[in-house]
Amino acid sequence: MTEKPLILVTNDDGYQAAGLRKLVLLMKQLGEVAVIASEHPMSGMSHAVTVKVPLMPRLVAKEEEYTEWLTNGTPVDNVKLGKHTLLERKPDLIVSGINHGSNASINIIYSGTMGAVLEGAIDGIPGIGFSLDDYSPKADFSHVDDYVLRITKKVLTEGLPEGVALNVNFPKRSETPLKGIKVVRQAKARWVEDFEKRVDPFGRTYYWIGGVFENGDPRSDTDEKAMKEGYVAVVPVKIDFTDHQLIEKLTF
Amino acid sequence: MTEKPLILVTNDDGYQAAGLRKLVLLMKQLGEVAVIASEHPMSGMSHAVTVKVPLMPRLVAKEEEYTEWLTNGTPVDNVKLGKHTLLERKPDLIVSGINHGSNASINIIYSGTMGAVLEGAIDGIPGIGFSLDDYSPKADFSHVDDYVLRITKKVLTEGLPEGVALNVNFPKRSETPLKGIKVVRQAKARWVEDFEKRVDPFGRTYYWIGGVFENGDPRSDTDEKAMKEGYVAVVPVKIDFTDHQLIEKLTF
Numbered sequence: 479m480t481e482k483p484l485i486l487v488t489n490d491d492g493y494q495a496a497g498l499r500k501l502v503l504l505m506k507q508l509g510e511v512a513v514i515a516s517e518h519p520m521s522g523m524s525h526a527v528t529v530k531v532p533l534m535p536r537l538v539a540k541e542e543e544y545t546e547w548l549t550n551g552t553p554v555d556n557v558k559l560g561k562h563t564l565l566e567r568k569p570d571l572i573v574s575g576i577n578h579g580s581n582a583s584i585n586i587i588y589s590g591t592m593g594a595v596l597e598g599a600i601d602g603i604p605g606i607g608f609s610l611d612d613y614s615p616k617a618d619f620s621h622v623d624d625y626v627l628r629i630t631k632k633v634l635t636e637g638l639p640e641g642v643a644l645n646v647n648f649p650k651r652s653e654t655p656l657k658g659i660k661v662v663r664q665a666k667a668r669w670v671e672d673f674e675k676r677v678d679p680f681g682r683t684y685y686w687i688g689g690v691f692e693n694g695d696p697r698s699d700t701d702e703k704a705m706k707e708g709y710v711a712v713v714p715v716k717i718d719f720t721d722h723q724l725i726e727k728l729t730f
Numbered sequence: 731m732t733e734k735p736l737i738l739v740t741n742d743d744g745y746q747a748a749g750l751r752k753l754v755l756l757m758k759q760l761g762e763v764a765v766i767a768s769e770h771p772m773s774g775m776s777h778a779v780t781v782k783v784p785l786m787p788r789l790v791a792k793e794e795e796y797t798e799w800l801t802n803g804t805p806v807d808n809v810k811l812g813k814h815t816l817l818e819r820k821p822d823l824i825v826s827g828i829n830h831g832s833n834a835s836i837n838i839i840y841s842g843t844m845g846a847v848l849e850g851a852i853d854g855i856p857g858i859g860f861s862l863d864d865y866s867p868k869a870d871f872s873h874v875d876d877y878v879l880r881i882t883k884k885v886l887t888e889g890l891p892e893g894v895a896l897n898v899n900f901p902k903r904s905e906t907p908l909k910g911i912k913v914v915r916q917a918k919a920r921w922v923e924d925f926e927k928r929v930d931p932f933g934r935t936y937y938w939i940g941g942v943f944e945n946g947d948p949r950s951d952t953d954e955k956a957m958k959e960g961y962v963a964v965v966p967v968k969i970d971f972t973d974h975q976l977i978e979k980l981t982f
Contacts, residue, residue, distance in 0.1 A: 524845070526774060526840075533936060640918075661977050683787075687779060718915075
């Protein structure tokens with residue numbers, strides 16, 4: 479009998495998130511599952527690693543083909559612990575999410591969900607980040623199952639090129655069924671910040687981060703556009719930040 | 731009289747770091763300087779943003795053509811505050827560093843120093859991250875002045891393409907003078923983690939993150955190679971994570 483693939487599951491909304499539980503249920507259909515999740519929400523943690531305090535993972539479930547650890551670390555810490563310390567073998571796949579909120583377009587750069595899968599890509603472990611364009615803790619994930627399974631099965635079978643991961647974003651559940659999958663580019667969009675200024679009881683000024691998402695990208699083949707049209711948006715993303723085209727042109 | 735350029739200076743080692751103070755001194759030669767720095771070290775914070783607590787910047791210096799704020803935020807928070815709230819005009823340039831430790835190769839993905847300049851690039855503000863391949867808090871920065879000024883002047887004059895920033899890494903000070911500047915690619919290297927396992931007085935296991943940097947990239951035009959040969963390594967880096975070559979090839 480062939481050994482089942484080992485799938486490492488993490489996220490950035492923390493271990494209690496409905497999106498993580500949905501992903502665990504789906505992954506159990508495809509392999510042995512190890513969850514390494516943060517005890518507290520880690521949204522906006524990007525590719526951060528914990529260096530000031532030690533990591534203290536706690537094993538909270540150990541069943542046939544299923545283990546679960548909770549940690550005080552970030553999503554990237556969780557993957558690092560998984561790759562090198564907690565798991566008995568190297569995972570065959572890392573999946574992260576399903577995030578409560580879109581990680582399309584520039585959101586990827588802030589995303590702990592995507593940080594986790596990019597960390598896997600550094601060590602040649604295929605990874606897929608799944609996100610739903612619905613921030614609600616009670617978001618409805620009932621339309622994603624078939625697509626999550628289809629994309630994951632393909633990556634389990636065929637792998638991904640070196641240094642590449644997938645950023646998969648689902649439109650919010652609506653009355654219209656999903657139209658299919660589009661492989662697209664990261665839209666050039668941004669958050670226009672609008673910090674909310676307040677004064678505390680001691681007279682000190684403080685700011686809550688806020689902002690409005692602005693997509694001014696007119697191209698027809700972006701993740702934002704695909705989602706708006708009711709498709710699942712898949713963007714292949716790289717751990718190489720280099721602008722290769724620019725190398726020849728820059729002189730000092 | 732033409733208005734002097736406004737240069738926003740930040741880093742991820744915190745406001746007390748020698749590298750930040752060096753960068754401030756150099757930037758004062760080129761324009762009006764606004765420092766927005768973290769009160770505490772933020773190494774390894776990548777592109778993280780603070781969402782759990784509000785930001786509380788404190789103005790600690792306000793002089794002719796020089797202001798300085800300290801914050802409880804990350805390097806990316808500092809840039810966001812600068813772009814939208816604290817500064818009276820949009821900065822003409824963001825410089826970050828000089829980091830105590832290399833941000834070449836895969837280190838960029840973990841780097842708060844580079845997070846800050848990439849955040850500027852999202853809003854079309856040219857940015858340069860400077861790092862020295864020497865982690866010591868007492869690192870010797872005496873060989874970098876001319877290069878920092880040369881690169882910065884060029885970017886102030888010519889700008890950078892949309893969505894691009896520069897990742898500049900200096901070799902550690904040695905008896906051999908720097909040989910010049912090379913515009914190069916991010917090397918394909920990685921940290922091989924080796925968590926140090928300990929047991930606390932209450933019997934709980936915990937782990938300190940550690941690791942060895944392994945560069946197996948044989949290419950002659952990488953940042954790691956250039957630094958090893960005694961050059962200043964400049965890598966143009968993008969905020970677009972998309973693997974554009976792969977889009978046509980992926981199907982589901």
